[in-house]
Amino acid sequence: MAAKKTSASATKTAAAKKDQETLAKINKLAQNALxxxxxxxxxALDIRIRALSxxxxxxxxxxxxxxxxxxxxxxxxVAMARKFMQMFLIADKCRELIxxxxxxxxxxxxxxxxxxxxxxxxxxxxxQSESDPIIEDxxxxxxxxxxxxxxxxxxxxxxxxxxxxxxxxxxxxxxxxGRGGWGIPSICExxxxxxxxxxxxxxxxxxxxxxxxxxxxxxxxxxNNCILMTSEGQAARGIRRLLQxxxxxxxxxxxxxxxxxPWGLYIYSVLKQGSINLAYESMRMxxxxxxxxxxxxxxxxxxxxxxxxxxxxxDEDIKRAQQMKAYPWFQDKKWQREIDELLxxxxxxxxxxxxxKSITFIAEEYIPKKLKDRDWLQ
Amino acid sequence: MAAKKTSASATKTAAAKKDQETLAKINKLAQNALxxxxxxxxxALDIRIRALSxxxxxxxxxxxxxxxxxxxxxxxxVAMARKFMQMFLIADKCRELIxxxxxxxxxxxxxxxxxxxxxxxxxxxxxQSESDPIIEDxxxxxxxxxxxxxxxxxxxxxxxxxxxxxxxxxxxxxxxxGRGGWGIPSICExxxxxxxxxxxxxxxxxxxxxxxxxxxxxxxxxxNNCILMTSEGQAARGIRRLLQxxxxxxxxxxxxxxxxxPWGLYIYSVLKQGSINLAYESMRMxxxxxxxxxxxxxxxxxxxxxxxxxxxxxDEDIKRAQQMKAYPWFQDKKWQREIDELLxxxxxxxxxxxxxKSITFIAEEYIPKKLKDRDWLQ
Numbered sequence: 001m002a003a004k005k006t007s008a009s010a011t012k013t014a015a016a017k018k019d020q021e022t023l024a025k026i027n028k029l030a031q032n033a034l035x036x037x038x039x040x041x042x043x044a045l046d047i048r049i050r051a052l053s054x055x056x057x058x059x060x061x062x063x064x065x066x067x068x069x070x071x072x073x074x075x076x077x078v079a080m081a082r083k084f085m086q087m088f089l090i091a092d093k094c095r096e097l098i099x100x101x102x103x104x105x106x107x108x109x110x111x112x113x114x115x116x117x118x119x120x121x122x123x124x125x126x127x128q129s130e131s132d133p134i135i136e137d138x139x140x141x142x143x144x145x146x147x148x149x150x151x152x153x154x155x156x157x158x159x160x161x162x163x164x165x166x167x168x169x170x171x172x173x174x175x176x177x178g179r180g181g182w183g184i185p186s187i188c189e190x191x192x193x194x195x196x197x198x199x200x201x202x203x204x205x206x207x208x209x210x211x212x213x214x215x216x217x218x219x220x221x222x223x224n225n226c227i228l229m230t231s232e233g234q235a236a237r238g239i240r241r242l243l244q245x246x247x248x249x250x251x252x253x254x255x256x257x258x259x260x261x262p263w264g265l266y267i268y269s270v271l272k273q274g275s276i277n278l279a280y281e282s283m284r285m286x287x288x289x290x291x292x293x294x295x296x297x298x299x300x301x302x303x304x305x306x307x308x309x310x311x312x313x314x315d316e317d318i319k320r321a322q323q324m325k326a327y328p329w330f331q332d333k334k335w336q337r338e339i340d341e342l343l344x345x346x347x348x349x350x351x352x353x354x355x356x357k358s359i360t361f362i363a364e365e366y367i368p369k370k371l372k373d374r375d376w377l378q
Numbered sequence: 379m380a381a382k383k384t385s386a387s388a389t390k391t392a393a394a395k396k397d398q399e400t401l402a403k404i405n406k407l408a409q410n411a412l413x414x415x416x417x418x419x420x421x422a423l424d425i426r427i428r429a430l431s432x433x434x435x436x437x438x439x440x441x442x443x444x445x446x447x448x449x450x451x452x453x454x455x456v457a458m459a460r461k462f463m464q465m466f467l468i469a470d471k472c473r474e475l476i477x478x479x480x481x482x483x484x485x486x487x488x489x490x491x492x493x494x495x496x497x498x499x500x501x502x503x504x505x506q507s508e509s510d511p512i513i514e515d516x517x518x519x520x521x522x523x524x525x526x527x528x529x530x531x532x533x534x535x536x537x538x539x540x541x542x543x544x545x546x547x548x549x550x551x552x553x554x555x556g557r558g559g560w561g562i563p564s565i566c567e568x569x570x571x572x573x574x575x576x577x578x579x580x581x582x583x584x585x586x587x588x589x590x591x592x593x594x595x596x597x598x599x600x601x602n603n604c605i606l607m608t609s610e611g612q613a614a615r616g617i618r619r620l621l622q623x624x625x626x627x628x629x630x631x632x633x634x635x636x637x638x639x640p641w642g643l644y645i646y647s648v649l650k651q652g653s654i655n656l657a658y659e660s661m662r663m664x665x666x667x668x669x670x671x672x673x674x675x676x677x678x679x680x681x682x683x684x685x686x687x688x689x690x691x692x693d694e695d696i697k698r699a700q701q702m703k704a705y706p707w708f709q710d711k712k713w714q715r716e717i718d719e720l721l722x723x724x725x726x727x728x729x730x731x732x733x734x735k736s737i738t739f740i741a742e743e744y745i746p747k748k749l750k751d752r753d754w755l756q
Binding site: 096097100102103104105107108111112114115116123152154155156158165166167168169170171172176177178179180181182183184185186187192193209210213214217306307308309350352353354355356359360 | 474475478480481482483485486489490492493494501530532533534536543544545546547548549550554555556557558559560561562563564565570571587588591592595596684685686687728730731732733734737738
């Protein structure tokens with residue numbers, strides 16, 4: 001009990017320190033604007049542009065990075081005044097959140113910030129598509145991740161394995177989760193989530209919850225001494241941060257098993273080097289060494305799969321695959337071959353398709369063989 | 379440790395007994411068909427019709443029930459032979475699953491059963507929309523829930539609260555889940571999931587995971603001594619079964635908090651008395667006493683909400699609301715008033731809309747006041 005209390009209070013202190021830093025950044029933003037107003041100037045903000053034109057792939061670090069091109073947002077400018085006002089509104093609400101030590105989703109923040117401006121019929125925000133980019137602007141503008149602003153995305157994903165964690169003061173044995181697994185929190189920063197004791201020697205992330213269920217039920221993680229996670233589709237930020245911490249703090253190799261389609265490749269790509277839209281967070285989220293275990297387009301022949309697994313590529317799939325073929329981080333010959341084979345096959349496949357072989361094929365043959373043969377892409 | 383082992387082995391015995399019963403049902407199905415073949419007859423099955431025409435609302439039990447009208451499926455009939463073959467194929471695969479003590483999702487079962495018939499170009503199944511109804515036919519045909527056939531839907535939902543459970547041999551304290559919660563398994567039958575120790579005095583199920591996150595972070599379940607669940611949308615079967623067990627075995631009142639729209643009403647309606655499509659399972663899933671805590675159409679005026687929470691009803695919403703107004707189980711005056719008010723408002727609302735009041739309004743004012751005033755619908 002004593003150890004637990006200490007850990008909870010240490011957690012509190014680390015989180016409080018980070019909060020003070022973030023508050024200082026918000027205050028600086030406000031004071032600069034105030035200074036301009038007092039000097040009779042036009043208050044303005046420089047925000048780094050979040051678009052393909054200002055994004056580059058850092059070959060050395062192997063992550064997508066945001067460049068230094070900025071756009072200026074001025075208060076006395078008809079086209080910019082609304083966004084200027086919105087950013088200060090969001091910043092103010094974040095300040096309130098931090099002071100109250102509460103967190104909200106970005107949708108909840110939309111509701112918190114939405115109101116009709118006094119003596120007008122104008123709403124501060126019309127819908128969430130207006131508030132989300134403003135939150136991203138604020139993150140880039142003051143260099144604070146949304147987690148530090150006490151905002152979070154919906155949580156998603158489950159985990160099980162021979163690892164004990166301490167989350168918000170609760171000691172949780174991920175090897176004692178039955179068939180359910182532990183829900184991965186939205187915010188997986190060191191301040192709130194601590195690794196207490198790890199016995200796993202690698203991490204396996206699967207895209208689909210159904211695949212996770214089969215593997216968890218087989219106690220795959222126990223037999224193979226690994227941490228078994230599912231992202232339930234595109235990985236939420238909490239999952240990405242957790243994977244990065246597994247890779248860096250626990251020095252575990254991380255493997256990904258997604259469906260064989262452009263969407264699966266994209267899930268892997270974002271885990272590995274970040275996304276174009278949120279390039280400014282890559283350093284905190286990306287796992288450059290993450291390994292693509294499958295499902296590979298070459299697996300169809302390699303494992304002699306039945307034609308029953310084929311799902312015809314649609315036009316959107318083909319377009320997305322061609323886009324990915326052009327990404328700088330997929331220029332390696334092996335990746336080009338992987339994507340070419342997908343286009344050549346003219347079909348995609350789901351990991352569940354291995355069920356056409358046998359019920360235990362994925363757990364007892366496919367994954368072990370891939371690992372043994374070091375048959376993955378990076 | 380000893381207690382845990384006993385519990386795990388008792389679990390195994392109960393599950394094994396149920397498996398033997400299900401296997402006997404499958405065998406009987408096969409033997410009847412075989413008898414017809416040997417006698418030179420046309421093998422046929424009588425399956426209860428699963429449609430509105432064969433469904434009724436049992437006023438006394440307050441659940442939707444399947445009637446006794448049947449349709450006959452014959453092997454020597456061009457229109458029926460394919461479905462006849464498919465049903466035996468699925469039944470055979472379920473037999474294999476039970477014997478191997480493994481489970482699959484209905485999508486995975488589709489892959490397991492799909493193959494090209496020898497010496498033809500005909501597939502046993504073209505896609506999952508063919509295999510899903512066959513599974514339902516089999517459930518009704520031999521009177522076994524899909525969980526008993528070792529099939530399950532994707533798992534969904536999270537839970538936290540002052541309850542200790544034993545799942546598949548693991549002892550899990552749902553009051554020690556940090557910010558993550560425990561993932562609710564697909565199959566929540568007594569054979570695998572046992573209640574070890576409960577201190578909660580009621581259950582609150584919220585539709586949205588974001589609302590759950592806010593309430594869990596506030597330790598709402600601790601302050602209010604309740605079990606806090608999220609269904610993450612429409613409740614999966616595991617969640618429905620778990621709620622029923624909370625209501626019957628632990629005698630806990632169950633409250634539901636959904637968004638104020640026809641979809642939220644539908645989620646509540648299915649929890650309460652089952653769905654038309656799966657009426658045959660109502661007795662095992664429905665919670666007739668479940669209470670609709672909100673979000674009510676009347677809450678807009680009652681809690682003096684800002685117009686910022688209004689989301690205009692679309693044509694689909696209006697149509698669905700009118701359909702629900704006609705359901706036999708919504709004929710009570712209070713329900714009619716609730717649905718009329720929704721249509722009269724011409725807008726829907728999200729629970730997150732309470733954020734326009736204050737960050738802690740839901741946890742500290744809305745829910746406590748509703749409970750105190752006994753302000754719910756049933």
